[in-house]
Amino acid sequence: MTGSTPGDQADRDRIGHSLNENLFVEAGAGTGKTTALVGRMIALVVDEGVAVEKIAAITFTERAAAELGDRFRRGLEDVSRHDADPIRRQHAEAALADVDLASLSTLHGFARRLLTEHPLEAGLPTGFELLDEVSSQLGFDDRWDDLQRTLLGDDALARTILLADALGVHPSHLRDLARELDDRWDLLDPLTSPAEPPPVNVTAIINLMDQATVLDHHDLDEDDNLRRRLAGIRVARDALTGAVDEIDMVRILSTGDFRKSLNVGNSGRKGDWGDDKDTIREFAYEARDLWDEIVRSTAGGVLARILVELVDATLRAADERRRSGSLTFHDLLVIAHDLLSDPASGPAVRTTLHERYRYVLLDEFQDTDPVQLKLALLLTDPDAAPDAELDGFSPVSGSLFLVGDPKQSIYRFRRADISLYLLARRSLDASAVSLTENFRTTVPIIDWINAIFGQLIGPGPSSDGPAPEDEPVRAELVQPGYTPLVGCRPAATVGPAVTVLGRDAQGDDIDAAGLRKLEADAVADAITTAVVEGWTVEDRAGHQRPCGFGDVAILLPTRTSLPDLEISLEAAGIPYRAESSSLLFATPQVRDLLMVMRAIDDPTDDLAVVAALRTSHFGCGDDDLARWRVHHGGSWNHQSDQPEGDQSVELVASGLVWLGQMHRCRHLLGPSGILERLVDERRVLQVAFGETRPRDVWRRVRLLSDRARAFAEAGGSSLRGFVDWCLAQADEKGRVAETVLSEIDDAAVRILTIHGAKGLEFPITILSGMSTANARSDRGVQLLIDPDRSIEIGIREGVETPGFQATHAVDRRFQDAEAIRLLYVATTRARDHLIVSVYRATDIDDEKPGRPGPGRLLARALEGAGGDAHGSDLSSTTGALPGRAVPSGRALPDRQTWLTEHDHALDRAGRPSTVSATAIAGHVATLATEQAAEQAA
Numbered sequence: 001m002t003g004s005t006p007g008d009q010a011d012r013d014r015i016g017h018s019l020n021e022n023l024f025v026e027a028g029a030g031t032g033k034t035t036a037l038v039g040r041m042i043a044l045v046v047d048e049g050v051a052v053e054k055i056a057a058i059t060f061t062e063r064a065a066a067e068l069g070d071r072f073r074r075g076l077e078d079v080s081r082h083d084a085d086p087i088r089r090q091h092a093e094a095a096l097a098d099v100d101l102a103s104l105s106t107l108h109g110f111a112r113r114l115l116t117e118h119p120l121e122a123g124l125p126t127g128f129e130l131l132d133e134v135s136s137q138l139g140f141d142d143r144w145d146d147l148q149r150t151l152l153g154d155d156a157l158a159r160t161i162l163l164a165d166a167l168g169v170h171p172s173h174l175r176d177l178a179r180e181l182d183d184r185w186d187l188l189d190p191l192t193s194p195a196e197p198p199p200v201n202v203t204a205i206i207n208l209m210d211q212a213t214v215l216d217h218h219d220l221d222e223d224d225n226l227r228r229r230l231a232g233i234r235v236a237r238d239a240l241t242g243a244v245d246e247i248d249m250v251r252i253l254s255t256g257d258f259r260k261s262l263n264v265g266n267s268g269r270k271g272d273w274g275d276d277k278d279t280i281r282e283f284a285y286e287a288r289d290l291w292d293e294i295v296r297s298t299a300g301g302v303l304a305r306i307l308v309e310l311v312d313a314t315l316r317a318a319d320e321r322r323r324s325g326s327l328t329f330h331d332l333l334v335i336a337h338d339l340l341s342d343p344a345s346g347p348a349v350r351t352t353l354h355e356r357y358r359y360v361l362l363d364e365f366q367d368t369d370p371v372q373l374k375l376a377l378l379l380t381d382p383d384a385a386p387d388a389e390l391d392g393f394s395p396v397s398g399s400l401f402l403v404g405d406p407k408q409s410i411y412r413f414r415r416a417d418i419s420l421y422l423l424a425r426r427s428l429d430a431s432a433v434s435l436t437e438n439f440r441t442t443v444p445i446i447d448w449i450n451a452i453f454g455q456l457i458g459p460g461p462s463s464d465g466p467a468p469e470d471e472p473v474r475a476e477l478v479q480p481g482y483t484p485l486v487g488c489r490p491a492a493t494v495g496p497a498v499t500v501l502g503r504d505a506q507g508d509d510i511d512a513a514g515l516r517k518l519e520a521d522a523v524a525d526a527i528t529t530a531v532v533e534g535w536t537v538e539d540r541a542g543h544q545r546p547c548g549f550g551d552v553a554i555l556l557p558t559r560t561s562l563p564d565l566e567i568s569l570e571a572a573g574i575p576y577r578a579e580s581s582s583l584l585f586a587t588p589q590v591r592d593l594l595m596v597m598r599a600i601d602d603p604t605d606d607l608a609v610v611a612a613l614r615t616s617h618f619g620c621g622d623d624d625l626a627r628w629r630v631h632h633g634g635s636w637n638h639q640s641d642q643p644e645g646d647q648s649v650e651l652v653a654s655g656l657v658w659l660g661q662m663h664r665c666r667h668l669l670g671p672s673g674i675l676e677r678l679v680d681e682r683r684v685l686q687v688a689f690g691e692t693r694p695r696d697v698w699r700r701v702r703l704l705s706d707r708a709r710a711f712a713e714a715g716g717s718s719l720r721g722f723v724d725w726c727l728a729q730a731d732e733k734g735r736v737a738e739t740v741l742s743e744i745d746d747a748a749v750r751i752l753t754i755h756g757a758k759g760l761e762f763p764i765t766i767l768s769g770m771s772t773a774n775a776r777s778d779r780g781v782q783l784l785i786d787p788d789r790s791i792e793i794g795i796r797e798g799v800e801t802p803g804f805q806a807t808h809a810v811d812r813r814f815q816d817a818e819a820i821r822l823l824y825v826a827t828t829r830a831r832d833h834l835i836v837s838v839y840r841a842t843d844i845d846d847e848k849p850g851r852p853g854p855g856r857l858l859a860r861a862l863e864g865a866g867g868d869a870h871g872s873d874l875s876s877t878t879g880a881l882p883g884r885a886v887p888s889g890r891a892l893p894d895r896q897t898w899l900t901e902h903d904h905a906l907d908r909a910g911r912p913s914t915v916s917a918t919a920i921a922g923h924v925a926t927l928a929t930e931q932a933a934e935q936a937a
Contacts, residue, residue, distance in 0.1 A: 007486055012036060014433055018044045022380075022395050022430035030440030030761070033403050034068065037363055040401060044359055045095045048089040053101035054356065054447050057367035058110050058376075059363035063591040064759065069104045070361070085154035103357065108329045111336035118349055122339040128325030134707075134713040136328045137725060140182055144175055147313045160305045163197055166229040166250035167299050167599065167799050175541040175601060176781040177793065181314045184415070186334040186371065187785050188315060191308045197301030200246040202253070202292060208287035209237040215276045226277065232261030233284065253766075253926040254799075262288035272704035293799060299799040305800075309789060324330070333371045340378040341386035350382040358399060363425075365404030369415035373424065376400065377879025389426035397690075400430060406480035407457060410755060410822050419477035419814075438485045438828075440761050444497035445834045446487030449827050451869035452861045456820045457482040479817040484556060485828075493544050495535025499526060500862065502771075502839035502855070503873060510818050510841055516561045516769040519839040520568035523768050525876050526835050527552055527574050530764060537763035537832040547833075549575055550747035553762035555754045556769035556828045557819075557854060559586045565751065565768060570692060573881050575748035577696050579756065580624045585726055589688075590699050590704055592617065593724050596678060597671070599638075600662045601719035606636040609659065611763045617682040618655040638663060658682075663743035671722035679705070695746060754826045765830035768856035771839040786812055823854055836871070838862065 006012065008031075015023060016039045027033035041057060044050040052870040077100065080092035103110055112130060119126050131139065148171060151157055166172075181188065201433070202517070216230045236258040243249040262284045268277045307309050321327055324336060340350050360376050378386065380395035402424070409418045410899065426431065426595055438446055459481045493495050501522040506515060527549070534546035554576075556562065562578065569576045578587060585591075592615040599612035615619040628634040628649045634642055638660035642653060659680070665675055679685060679701055688697035709724050752763070753860065784795040784807045792807045793880075827834060840855040852860070862869055 004748050006282065008435050008437050010878070011433045011435060012039075015040050017042055018431075019048055020398040022397060022400045022427060022428075023402070024425055025401070025426075025433045025435065026481060026483065027403050027405055027435040028438060029405060029408060029825070030438040030485070032439055033405070033435060033436040034516075035066075036070065036435065037401075037403055038068065038071045038075055041072055041094075042079065046079050046083070050359065051101075052095045052098050053103075054358045056110060056359065056379075058103075058107050060106065060367055061087040061759070062106060062109075063107050064363065064431060065109070070803075072102070072104065073099055088685040097363040105377070106435070107368075108332050111332040111375065114336045114339065114353065115332065117353075117705060118339060119575065121342070121345040121349055122335050123322060124327075124335065125323075125325040125519050128327055131326055132710070133329075133712065134710045134716070134725070137728070138711075138714050138716050138721070141721065142319050143313070144178055147178065148174075148308075150313075151309060152533070155252040155491065157305070157309070159850050160197060160302055161245045163250055163298060164302045164306065165873065166247050167254050167295070167302060167305075167795075169299075169795050169799060173532075175312070177307075177312065177783060178310050180781070180783040181310055182317070183330065184312050184783075185318045186330075186337075187789055188311050188791075189789055190315060191311050193308050194204060194301065194304045195841075196376045197298050197305065200249050200253075200298060202240050202243075202249055202294065203893070205287050205290050205294070206240055207238055208290070209233050209240075212239070212280045212283035212287070215280050215327065217273060217276070220272055222267060224271060224272070226264065226280065229264045229267050229284075230280070236261045239243055240675070247263040250295075250298055251289060255300075259288065259291055262291065271859040278474070295798050296802075299795075300802050303793050303795075303799075303801050307793065311898065312552065321502075333375070337371050337375055337378075340375065341389050342627070343386075346386060350378055353379055354396075355774075358396075359401070360399060361401040361403075363403055365402045366406045366409035366418070366421050367404070367411045367414070368420065369417055370420055373420060376402075390424055394429050398427075402430065404538050407453070407482065407821055407824050407928040408758070409480075410758065410818055410825055412818050413605075417672045418480065418817070422477040422480060436482060436483060436486050439489070441485075441487060441488035441828065441830055441831055442489045442497055444491045445827075445830055446485050448498045448869050448871060449824070450482075450484040450836070451865040452827075453803075453820075454482050454484065454823050455861045455864050456823065456857060472549065478813045489538075489831075492538070494546075495530060495533065495833055497833060498869075498871035499833070499835045499874050500871040501526060501835065501837045501874060503859075503862070505859070506839065508841055509750065512771070513564075515839055515841060516564040517568070517931070518560065519768060519837050520773050522563040522837065522839070522874070523554060523565065523766055523835075524568040524572040524574060525679070526766065526874050527569075528572055528881055529874060529877040530833065533835055533880060547746050547764055548845040549749050551763040552766065553750040553752060553757065553760075553829070554768050555752055555757050555768045555829065557754055557822060557826075558772060559753070560772045561769040562586060562751070575693055575746075577693070577699070577746065577748045578751045578753055581655070587700055589700050590726075591703055593675070593684070593701070594680065594726055596659075596682075597674060597719050597911070598723050600659055600666060600674060602637040603637045603663055605661070609638065609656075611635040612659065613652060613655050614820050615685055616659075617684065618651065618677070620651050620655060624651050624700055653743060666719055667717070670712050670717055671719055672705070672712045673721060675705055675708045686813075693748070711755040737821065754822050757829050758825060761829050761831055763831045764833040765826070766837075767826050768837050770837040770853065770858065772853060781810065784808060819854065820857065823858065835874075 007546060011025075014021075019040070025033070025034065025036065037057065041055055043828075044055060045052060052202075057068055059068055065537050073096070074891065076092045076096050080089050080096060081091070105113070115128070117126060119128060123137060144198065150176070151161060164170075189749045213234055216227060217224075220227055221734050222228075222231075239252045239255075240249060242262060243252055262282050263700035268280075270277055273280075303573060312760070319333065321331055340346050340353075347846045357379055360380050362372075362376050377384065377390075377393045377395065377400075380399040381393045384393045394845060404421065406418060406421050409416055409421060412418075427804050440936075441449075455477055485751045502519060506518065510518075530547055530552070531549060536544040537547045537551050539545055554565065556565075592612075596612040596617055597616060599608040602608060610625060612618065613625060614622070629636075632649055634649065634652065634656075634658075638656040642656060646737075662674055662677065669677065685694075685698055688701075691697055707726060708722060711725060716722060716725070752760075782804075784792045784804070786792070786803075786807055790803065792801045792804040794804045827836070836858060838859040840859060842856075862871075889925070
């Protein structure tokens with residue numbers, strides 16, 4: 001870093017000195033926003049004499065809150081020891097004595113503090129408890145089981161539930177809907193029960209089909225395309241006329257193959273069919289449109305009716321949690337907001353809290369949701385109306401400090417709302433301040449980032465003037481304007497600053513799996529090149545040194561490409577570790593352990609039992625399994641009587657016996673005990689020595705064991721429940737991007753999701769997984785809530801509420817904009833070298849319709865930026881990594897020989913070992929004689 005004054009120093013001074021001014025700080029990546037935030041807190045204490053207990057600094061994660069507290073304390077210590085002003089030193093010393101009184105926490109922690117101070121006003125018992133994530137999920141599971149029984153046992157809902165099943169809406173879909181509603185219960189209003197779904201009548205469709213098929217030209221060959229289409233229409237028509245009731249009709253209407261028969265397209269030659277071709281097509285398309293309308297109207301009625309029950313159950317559960325005092329993390333925020341907004345007790349509580357917390361500093365503001373922002377505004381402006389719009393709040397001067405980077409807003413799935421940030425910047429009574437000087441990344445990388453994201457993010461909406469009136473504000477404010485960063489660190493002395501992998505499109509003849517393999521091999525090649533050629537990175541002392549594996553981090557948008565990446569890294573001899581929790585639950589070792597636990601729980605699950613036996617924990621090959629099943633008639637049910645077998649099936653038999661034993665004691669041991677027995681008795685830790693990196697296996701086993709204990713402490717008892725809960729942790733939409741800490745002495749390449757890497761930095765950063773399409777929420781259950789609190793649901797195409805498509809179109813704009821910001825977050829993690837994959841199948845000019853994946857987005861920006869963002873192509877090294885020690889090639893003995901040697905070794909080890917005193921004396925005498933001979937020589 002150069003010693004020159006940053007170009008944004010005036011704004012930095014304003015943060016530290018203009019303490020009676022509300023500030024809205026936009027701090028770009030790597031610009032030192034935490035330093036600025038801590039500096040303002042210290043200035044409040046030592047310059048203004050503010051008591052630390054009057055400061056509330058709120059950040060996004062527990063890790064960030066701990067770092068904030070540590071830096072605040074160290075800053076106060078520095079002032080108390082070295083500042084020339086005795087008054088400032090005195091203030092710092094007093095603050096250090098009371099530093100633990102400062103509220104430096106996450107917003108959930110701050111909300112809990114507020115509720116602890118005012119439980120009765122909030123309608124809570126004085127001893128309320130906070131449920132952790134495990135307890136919250138187990139509580140939801142119990143509530144869902146009760147609700148499912150209620151839904152299935154309610155005669156008034158029988159027709160609705162049967163129609164839902166016919167539409168392909170299954171209990172798993174309803175559970176997902178209930179889970180989504182549970183997470184957003186504060187946005188729900190009680191619903192009135194709608195009318196029953198309309199009766200299903202397919203007479204008009206059948207008539208249109210008849211009108212189309214009567215025009216068939218029987219004189220033409222049966223292979224004629226249009227004749228084949230008409231034959232399909234007849235099959236669909238016969239299915240509809242043969243339906244026994246409306247439930248059967250809906251099931252037929254929901255069958256895609258039947259509907260496809262109506263897509264006649266341009267089938268048939270005009271010369272053969274004449275005008276009948278167009279007439280048939282008109283009848284078929286009219287029947288198809290009516291077909292779709294019946295499905296949509298039925299689905300809309302069914303979903304609306306079920307939604308009433310789900311919303312009612314969700315609101316009742318939230319009220320019960322409040323009354324019982326067992327709160328989730330989200331409950332804390334909502335109830336704290338209600339506490340401050342209550343027309344009766346709210347004004348007095350707000351006045352008290354405003355006197356207590358005179359200064360509110362909100363970090364990572366770009367990830368704030370409306371409830372969180374309203375909490376901060378109600379505290380800093382106790383006289384405002386609780387239901388006021390943003391421009392209706394006037395925080396007391398100096399009481400509000402907001403800092404964030406809208407380009408790093410990537411938590412929409414946790415209700416972070418970029419439009420809220422942009423509206424707040426426009427509407428709040430706070431002066432705008434901008435930090436742009438980046439102290440993390442070298443100048444060439446900063447220039448590349450500016451060139452790329454200046455195009456991808458663009459200028460954005462203006463923050464000046466009124467909101468646009470020609471379209472909804474939320475649909476307009478999907479992306480902030482791009483503010484260029486300013487670099488100050490010089491480039492690394494060895495190695496390119498920016499390297500682009502897969503610059504040229506691979507062509508349409510390659511599939512997604514092939515793309516992922518090419519990309520993974522290129523990433524492994526890049527790491528090998530960097531380490532062998534000694535690309536330099538800067539250490540903490542500011543000196544350049546050759547890089548090692550521990551300096552490299554691979555960031556993935558999703559875990560889809562992880563298996564291919566692991567294979568390529570393993571083949572190249574590159575040590576690696578996956579650090580994000582979602583990635584760990586996707587690893588083979590954890591999946592194998594979970595599969596064994598599932599097999600223990602359910603002896604009738606043949607697939608789970610066979611998969612468990614094939615793991616390294618039992619070592620059964622396909623030949624062993626085939627002999628057991630085919631030649632010996634063995635059952636996979638480990639609770640049934642098994643045939644007498646010989647040694648050729650001993651592995652399978654002993655494995656099933658062990659699974660059966662664990663099944664019989666599963667209720668006594670619970671998930672934690674079963675996992676402990678599994679790890680111990682199947683020698684999981686010892687077998688890990690056969691892996692290239694056994695410590696990774698040990699770490700993953702420890703992680704799973706910790707989860708099992710947490711599950712048990714939260715009241716979980718079933719193996720199936722534990723396995724299902726673990727699989728849920730790998731969900732990309734999980735609410736917490738938890739990063740698992742690794743051993744500090746382990747030099748290995750780190751693999752993280754981009755969400756898991758947020759807030760971190762790495763000497764060499766690699767963006768991989770770019771060939772995978774953007775993570776989309778278009779699949780599966782989707783629940784969208786409009787600003788007017790109307791609820792729209794989509795299960796699959798055609799099975800949705802009437803307003804879903806319009807709401808979803810707006811939501812997709814936000815998703816696409818966030819996908820670009822996710823790439824920005826990833827690239828700004830780099831310190832010395834940035835390696836970016838742009839692998840994709842098609843050329844930019846041949847872009848297919850649809851939403852481009854990250855590789856295509858970056859390739860398009862590279863093309864548009866030209867020479868300003870060209871970067872370097874990888875020049876693969878001709879050197880090689882140091883070889884790894886490999887076992888000797890000694891042939892393994894056959895199984896019987898190995899068993900004999902094994903038994904002999906156990907026999908020898910089991911014999912008591914004794915040494916007589918005479919033998920010891922003789923050994924000592926021999927050693928003395930040898931030493932004397934050596935000295936004489």
